[in-house]
Amino acid sequence: MQFTHSEEQQLIRASARSLLAARANAAQRRATLGLRAGYDPQLWRTFAELGWMGLAIPQAYGGAGLGWVELCLLQEEQGRLLVASPFFATSALAAPLIGCCAHEAQRQSLLPRIAAGELRIACALAGADGRPPLDGVGVSLESEGQGFTLSGVSDFVIHGDSADLFLVLARAPQSHGAAGLSVAALPAGTAGVTVHPHVMLDLTRPMSRVEFQGATVNRQQLLGEPGDAGRGIEQALDLARIALASEALGGAEYVLEMTTGYVKERMQFGRPIGSFQAVKHRLADMMIEVEAAKSAAWYAATVAQERPEELAEAAAIAKSYCCDAFFDCAANAIQLHGGVGFTWEHEAHLYFKRARATATLLGTPAWQRERLVRHFAAGSSPTPIF
Amino acid sequence: MKLGFTAKEERFRAEAAGWLQGQLSGPFRDLRGLLMQGGHAQRRRDWERALGAAGWSCIGWPEAYGGRGATLAEQVIFAEEYARAGAPGRLGYMGVELLGPTLLAFGTEAQRRRFLPPIARGEELWCQGYSEPNAGSDLASVRTRAVLEERAAGPEWVVNGQKTWTSFAQFADWAFVLCRTEEGSRGHRGLSYLLISMHQPGVTVRPIRQMTGGADFNDTFLVDARTAAENVVGATGDGWKVAMGTLSFERGVSTLAQQMSFANELRTIVSMAEANGLIHDPQIRQRLAHAHIGLRLMRYSALRMLSSAEAGKLSNEAYTYKIFWASWRKKLGVLALDVLGPQGEIAAGASYEWELLPRLFLGSRADTIYGGTSQIQRNIIAERALGLPRESRSS
Numbered sequence: 078m079q080f081t082h083s084e085e086q087q088l089i090r091a092s093a094r095s096l097l098a099a100r101a102n103a104a105q106r107r108a109t110l111g112l113r114a115g116y117d118p119q120l121w122r123t124f125a126e127l128g129w130m131g132l133a134i135p136q137a138y139g140g141a142g143l144g145w146v147e148l149c150l151l152q153e154e155q156g157r158l159l160v161a162s163p164f165f166a167t168s169a170l171a172a173p174l175i176g177c178c179a180h181e182a183q184r185q186s187l188l189p190r191i192a193a194g195e196l197r198i199a200c201a202l203a204g205a206d207g208r209p210p211l212d213g214v215g216v217s218l219e220s221e222g223q224g225f226t227l228s229g230v231s232d233f234v235i236h237g238d239s240a241d242l243f244l245v246l247a248r249a250p251q252s253h254g255a256a257g258l259s260v261a262a263l264p265a266g267t268a269g270v271t272v273h274p275h276v277m278l279d280l281t282r283p284m285s286r287v288e289f290q291g292a293t294v295n296r297q298q299l300l301g302e303p304g305d306a307g308r309g310i311e312q313a314l315d316l317a318r319i320a321l322a323s324e325a326l327g328g329a330e331y332v333l334e335m336t337t338g339y340v341k342e343r344m345q346f347g348r349p350i351g352s353f354q355a356v357k358h359r360l361a362d363m364m365i366e367v368e369a370a371k372s373a374a375w376y377a378a379t380v381a382q383e384r385p386e387e388l389a390e391a392a393a394i395a396k397s398y399c400c401d402a403f404f405d406c407a408a409n410a411i412q413l414h415g416g417v418g419f420t421w422e423h424e425a426h427l428y429f430k431r432a433r434a435t436a437t438l439l440g441t442p443a444w445q446r447e448r449l450v451r452h453f454a455a456g457s458s459p460t461p462i463f
Numbered sequence: 464m465k466l467g468f469t470a471k472e473e474r475f476r477a478e479a480a481g482w483l484q485g486q487l488s489g490p491f492r493d494l495r496g497l498l499m500q501g502g503h504a505q506r507r508r509d510w511e512r513a514l515g516a517a518g519w520s521c522i523g524w525p526e527a528y529g530g531r532g533a534t535l536a537e538q539v540i541f542a543e544e545y546a547r548a549g550a551p552g553r554l555g556y557m558g559v560e561l562l563g564p565t566l567l568a569f570g571t572e573a574q575r576r577r578f579l580p581p582i583a584r585g586e587e588l589w590c591q592g593y594s595e596p597n598a599g600s601d602l603a604s605v606r607t608r609a610v611l612e613e614r615a616a617g618p619e620w621v622v623n624g625q626k627t628w629t630s631f632a633q634f635a636d637w638a639f640v641l642c643r644t645e646e647g648s649r650g651h652r653g654l655s656y657l658l659i660s661m662h663q664p665g666v667t668v669r670p671i672r673q674m675t676g677g678a679d680f681n682d683t684f685l686v687d688a689r690t691a692a693e694n695v696v697g698a699t700g701d702g703w704k705v706a707m708g709t710l711s712f713e714r715g716v717s718t719l720a721q722q723m724s725f726a727n728e729l730r731t732i733v734s735m736a737e738a739n740g741l742i743h744d745p746q747i748r749q750r751l752a753h754a755h756i757g758l759r760l761m762r763y764s765a766l767r768m769l770s771s772a773e774a775g776k777l778s779n780e781a782y783t784y785k786i787f788w789a790s791w792r793k794k795l796g797v798l799a800l801d802v803l804g805p806q807g808e809i810a811a812g813a814s815y816e817w818e819l820l821p822r823l824f825l826g827s828r829a830d831t832i833y834g835g836t837s838q839i840q841r842n843i844i845a846e847r848a849l850g851l852p853r854e855s856r857s858s
């Protein structure tokens with residue numbers, strides 16, 4: 078039994094922390110907030126040079142061959158500073174989709190380019206109502222002649238306006254559940270694809286709506302066999318959920334530290350406000366959540382490598398718990414900073430908004446809990462609530 | 464990261480599980496599923512002796528004192544199997560989990576030889592004499608005093624005062640008692656940790672009825688109670704340090720496997736909801752999922768603590784574990800009654816006695832009080848783990 082990070086893993090964390098402190102700190106984030114792309118292209122290149130874009134990609138495909146535990150450490154560190162790089166969408170979401178769904182030849186063509194930092198991928202998964210796959214799929218795939226056409230709308234597409242390639246989740250007509258699902262790979266600029274960037278509540282993760290009007294794809298552009306991607310997608314989404322949970326954990330831990338620092342300094346009534354019990358107890362509650370979130374995220378990342386049979390459960394637990402914890406901590410951070418916590422200038426709101434948006438992405442905490450109940454109370458037929 | 468136990472540890476698990484199953488489907492069938500509360504004292508004593516005779520009572524202790532020298536991982540495994548088998552709450556708990564480790568850490572060799580083997584054999588039961596009517600969270604203000612008196616047979620402590628909320632004092636043979644041995648001292652200074660026999664005229668135990676209806680704790684009156692001079696653990700006047708050591712055991716390894724018995728409670732609630740149809744209610748489903756998540760997180764955190772402890776470190780989650788499980792269980796108690804529905808508020812018979820789930824609802828209210836209340840836990844987290852300024856303390 079060894080449920081702590083090894084020395085090598087701690088080194089990865091430490092080098093990520095110092096790189097990001099130098100290259101993605103609050104001042105630099107302010108500069109990227111205004112950018113369309115929402116991230117610093119130089120930083121992304123550095124990620125690739127350090128081998129991080131392909132950290133969890135096997136060496137046979139040009140990656141570093143490390144695992145999900147290491148990838149999630151990078152996610153935690155990015156979550157601490159709300160770094161909005163193409164890392165999550167490309168390496169933590171698209172790469173597992175390719176790994177879980179694609180044919181060998183497709184892996185060989187795509188994964189090395191991710192690792193080399195040559196490919197930014199946007200995944201068009203959710204429909205316009207934002208319900209997570211597999212419930213809400215907004216794009217349909219119909220065969221036409223030798224190939225297929227895509228039509229419909231996908232929304233909440235991370236980095237949709239700066240991607241080189243789209244992975245589009247599409248459903249065959251009249252199919253349900255995990256059946257009839259395919260993932261199509263389309264280069265940006267394909268005819269019949271239009272991208273509408275949004276102004277998002279969360280200022281640190283740009284998203285777009287992507288519309289498909291009869292865009293054509295050929296057989297080779299579908300990852301794996303047509304209509305057969307359901308299982309692979311679920312597995313890949315769970316890996317991505319664990320990565321998101323890790324990012325949320327990083328954010329929660331950061332706001333706890335930031336707020337702890339502030340209440341030690343800020344004086345009122347002639348004492349540091351951190352000496353008031355009402356303040357202390359809120360911070361203690363934040364730490365209780367952060368510690369439990371660590372257990373949730375670290376366990377899930379480990380399960381991703383060691384115990385495939387527990388993947389779905391651990392992912393649902395981590396996604397729901399870490400996102401709730403992040404939201405509570407970010408909300409408390411605003412409260413405990415008082416008026417300055419409500420300003421645009423202060424970074425507290427950026428965390429609060431990121432916490433909300435992370436909870437929504439790939440299935441809300443409540444949605445994850447409903448999944449869990451189906452898992453442990455088998456045979457129950459739930460009243461649909463989503 | 465490497466989840467899972469070694470093959471050797473798994474063999475140990477199988478051995479423990481085999482023995483426990485045999486006992487609890489055989490001679491101790493009647494004790495299966497009994498929690499801490501609720502009667503059966505004589506049978507529980509028998510159970511302590513059976514554990515002792517088979518060498519399963521205090522497995523983490525060195526063999527010389529009646530243990531097996533089991534590793535931390537083995538101790539957790541045993542505790543897991545213990546709970547999984549539905550083995551009863553232990554009357555010997557205070558001696559096995561609190562006093563034993565305290566003597567191993569702070570006791571003299573003579574004290575260990577005298578007191579540990581009878582605990583391991585299940586022959587001597589202990590109780591914890593800390594709290595007093597005016598010293599609860601503020602434990603350092605205990606007033607019970609002890610003075611050393613010269614006697615023909617050698618010097619003896621003479622102890623006077625009142626302890627309260629003393630769990631299982633009615634069954635105990637001995638008590639470990641925090642008392643003031645320096646006249647006029649205040650606060651943490653001048654306290655000593657004494658071992659006092661319960662079988663003497665100077666000790667009177669009076670049961671206090673609890674909100675559950677039962678009476679597991681007591682007032683303990685000490686009127687010229689006596690104990691030999693050598694029955695002080697640690698140096699005279701150093702009792703605070705020793706008492707805090709005991710408290711850390713109360714919040715430590717022994718609680719790591721609790722989630723197994725909590726899992727039994729949650730399973731009972733889920734089965735009840737499946738049987739009465741509430742499993743289809745979206746709100747109940749969400750609450751069941753919350754409960755399931757909390758339970759799994761306790762397990763994950765326990766594994767983290769175990770890994771850190773094996774590496775000789777105390778990690779942060781050790782600060783937050785007690786309040787996490789205690790708050791969780793209180794919520795579970797409310798969920799249990801909601802799932803039972805109105806019928807859950809009607810006792811089965813003519814006396815104030817309850818089945819598992821109402822007992823959980825009532826009993827869990829104590830979880831955030833004993834072993835340091837949740838408010839005190841938050842103070843500790845804020846001051847020690849987060850480094851916030853300390854409260855003013857007036858004693």
Ligand SMILES: Cc1cc2nc3c(=O)[nH]c(=O)nc-3n(C[C@H](O)[C@H](O)[C@H](O)COP(=O)(O)OP(=O)(O)OC[C@H]3O[C@@H](n4cnc5c(N)ncnc54)[C@H](O)[C@@H]3O)c2cc1C
Nearest residue numbers: 591592593594599600601628629630829832833834836838
């Ligand atoms: C079932 C049960 C079994 C027990 N068994 C034993 C036993 O075997 N041996 C033993 O010695 N004791 C035992 N206790 C006693 C237990 O340790 C005390 O009840 C506990 O420490 C609280 O002390 P108190 O009851 O005096 O409450 P108080 O200390 O008076 O607390 C009352 C309330 O005030 C709050 N409070 C107190 N101080 C602060 C502060 N500084 N900041 C914020 N809030 C504060 C508390 O959190 C609590 O909510 C047991 C208690 C229970 C319920």
